Amino acid sequence: MNKAIITVVGQDTVGIIARVCTYLSAHKVNVLDISQTIIDGFFNMMMIVDYSNTDKEFGEVVDDLDKLGEEIGVRIRCQREEIFTKMHRV
Amino acid sequence: MLNIMEVHETNKMIEQEKLDVRTITMGISLLDCAADSVDEVCENIYNKITTYAKDLVSTGKAIERDYGIPIVNKRITVTPISLVGASSCKSSEDFVKIAHALDRAAKKVGVDLIGGYSALVSKSMTPAEEMLIRSLPQALSETDIVCSSVNVGSTKTGIDMNSVELLGHIIKDIAHATADNDSYGCVKFVAFCNAPDDNPFMAGGFHGVTEGDAVINVGVSGPGVVSRALDEAKGKDFEFLCETIKRTAFKITRVGQLVAQEASRRLGIPFGIIDLSLAPTPAVGDSVGEVLEKIGLEQVGAPGTTAALAMLNDQVKKGGIMASSYVGGLSGAFIPVSEDKNMIDAATNGCLKIEKLEAMTCVCSVGLDMIAIPGDTTASTISGIIADEAAIGMVNQKTTAVRVIPVEGKGVGEMANFGGLMGYAPIIPVNQTSCEAFVTRGGRIPAPIHSFKN
Numbered sequence: 001m002n003k004a005i006i007t008v009v010g011q012d013t014v015g016i017i018a019r020v021c022t023y024l025s026a027h028k029v030n031v032l033d034i035s036q037t038i039i040d041g042f043f044n045m046m047m048i049v050d051y052s053n054t055d056k057e058f059g060e061v062v063d064d065l066d067k068l069g070e071e072i073g074v075r076i077r078c079q080r081e082e083i084f085t086k087m088h089r090v
Numbered sequence: 091m092l093n094i095m096e097v098h099e100t101n102k103m104i105e106q107e108k109l110d111v112r113t114i115t116m117g118i119s120l121l122d123c124a125a126d127s128v129d130e131v132c133e134n135i136y137n138k139i140t141t142y143a144k145d146l147v148s149t150g151k152a153i154e155r156d157y158g159i160p161i162v163n164k165r166i167t168v169t170p171i172s173l174v175g176a177s178s179c180k181s182s183e184d185f186v187k188i189a190h191a192l193d194r195a196a197k198k199v200g201v202d203l204i205g206g207y208s209a210l211v212s213k214s215m216t217p218a219e220e221m222l223i224r225s226l227p228q229a230l231s232e233t234d235i236v237c238s239s240v241n242v243g244s245t246k247t248g249i250d251m252n253s254v255e256l257l258g259h260i261i262k263d264i265a266h267a268t269a270d271n272d273s274y275g276c277v278k279f280v281a282f283c284n285a286p287d288d289n290p291f292m293a294g295g296f297h298g299v300t301e302g303d304a305v306i307n308v309g310v311s312g313p314g315v316v317s318r319a320l321d322e323a324k325g326k327d328f329e330f331l332c333e334t335i336k337r338t339a340f341k342i343t344r345v346g347q348l349v350a351q352e353a354s355r356r357l358g359i360p361f362g363i364i365d366l367s368l369a370p371t372p373a374v375g376d377s378v379g380e381v382l383e384k385i386g387l388e389q390v391g392a393p394g395t396t397a398a399l400a401m402l403n404d405q406v407k408k409g410g411i412m413a414s415s416y417v418g419g420l421s422g423a424f425i426p427v428s429e430d431k432n433m434i435d436a437a438t439n440g441c442l443k444i445e446k447l448e449a450m451t452c453v454c455s456v457g458l459d460m461i462a463i464p465g466d467t468t469a470s471t472i473s474g475i476i477a478d479e480a481a482i483g484m485v486n487q488k489t490t491a492v493r494v495i496p497v498e499g500k501g502v503g504e505m506a507n508f509g510g511l512m513g514y515a516p517i518i519p520v521n522q523t524s525c526e527a528f529v530t531r532g533g534r535i536p537a538p539i540h541s542f543k544n
Binding site: 005007009033035036039046048058059062077078079080081082083084085086 | 094095096099159347
């Protein structure tokens with residue numbers, strides 16, 4: 001399994017999760033977990049996904065989601081999981 | 091499983107607190123590039139660098155994108171050129187040809203800087219090493235991204251005062267050769283004592299002869315992250331303060347370790363070391379000076395600065411050591427005046443003086459770094475500054491260095507601007523009392539005794 005973390009930060013609007021999930025399903029990225037909360041007054045959503053079977057290069061997924069975020073008006077980041085696990089797990 | 095607060099914390103470090111990997115540096119041995127003619131050496135060097143490092147920049151960018159962590163610089167270090175060119179270079183001009191070959195190769199592969207136009211003369215100079223040192227004003231003024239260093243002493247050998255004396259004149263000549271640009275050439279040169287073989291940072295990085303054919307070394311950064319973490323420690327005791335710094339240093343270093351291993355795997359080149367230094371930039375909030383001020387000083391330079399820095403440096407190492415499989419390079423808090431907003435401010439208003447900076451170098455990496463001094467400072471005074479700093483390194487068994495810029499045509503109080511990460515600095519006064527009779531004696535200062543340490 002190759003896990004990545006997708007984060008969405010910005011103003012909450014209708015359909016953010018739907019649009020992200022539509023993209024992910026079109027490119028065979030499997031969603032494992034979703035959580036959301038408000039931090040410092042901003043909507044924060046985090047998805048843990050498995051990109052083992054995606055039909056795209058990982059870097060393209062990163063760029064596509066970045067562009068999708070610009071369209072919706074939120075910041076979408078997609079990062080390989082290890083940067084978080086290395087930092088927070090001994 | 092990861093939780094949203096942990097993910098938020100990491101991304102906040104990157105986006106708001108300027109956490110980055112300062113450099114991925116590929117060390118390349120050029121020992122096998124030596125040949126009979128200097129043109130052949132240049133060709134060998136160009137070919138080896140452009141083959142080994144051809145994917146360095148693109149790999150760095152791909153890692154940056156995959157993990158969402160900025161990697162600010164991609165750099166190359168090479169074997170000290172005084173060794174590589176010794177068999178073929180018959181004059182300083184021959185060495186300059188090699189400097190141009192390094193510059194061309196580095197530009198071809200797209201790296202930011204290349205280090206290793208260096209000489210290791212801790213006991214005394216060979217003719218080739220002296221030629222390389224004498225070539226520096228021309229080499230550093232005619233090339234753009236070549237960096238140079240000279241190791242003038244070590245704990246085991248003492249200090250070669252002949253090269254210290256020569257370097258005073260050479261630094262003045264470099265300043266003169268690049269006078270149009272605030273003597274920028276001096277930014278690309280550093281004099282060391284106890285120079286490490288695996289330093290990924292510039293200007294002092296070179297690929298030591300103890301290293302393998304090629305290696306990946308990584309320097310992390312993150313004074314901004316430490317600074318924000320210290321907001322929690324306000325008013326708390328030293329135990330709490332130290333724990334906070336250690337925890338933060340651990341997290342920062344783990345990112346460096348991840349990037350280093352990934353770069354090593356993708357490039358098929360062994361991982362060398364992580365350099366645990368806190369490296370500031372002139373940007374607001376990315377300052378070691380700010381960290382020291384949050385520890386409790388009104389401004390850097392106040393009494394207590396040396397103790398605060400000693401503690402900071404030690405905690406960064408204690409936190410970082412466990413986060414990485416191999417630690418090396420300089421590994422300590424950097425205090426480059428022109429690259430640190432709060433140090434620039436403290437030097438400008440006179441709170442931070444060169445004598446205090448010298449004291450600070452006793453407890454941290456790496457030395458008198460990026461300090462602009464008056465253009466009329468004499469060569470012997472610069473040699474005296476180098477000798478003092480080298481003596482601190484020699485006696486304390488640590489790396490020390492001098493990167494001062496005697497800005498031609500400018501005096502105390504004026505500003506020198508070096509651009510970009512190199513920053514800007516006020517020209518600060520230097521004690522001009524003569525030490526000429528001392529530095530011109532000739533010969534070397536013997537190695538110190540290694541016992542009776544009081």
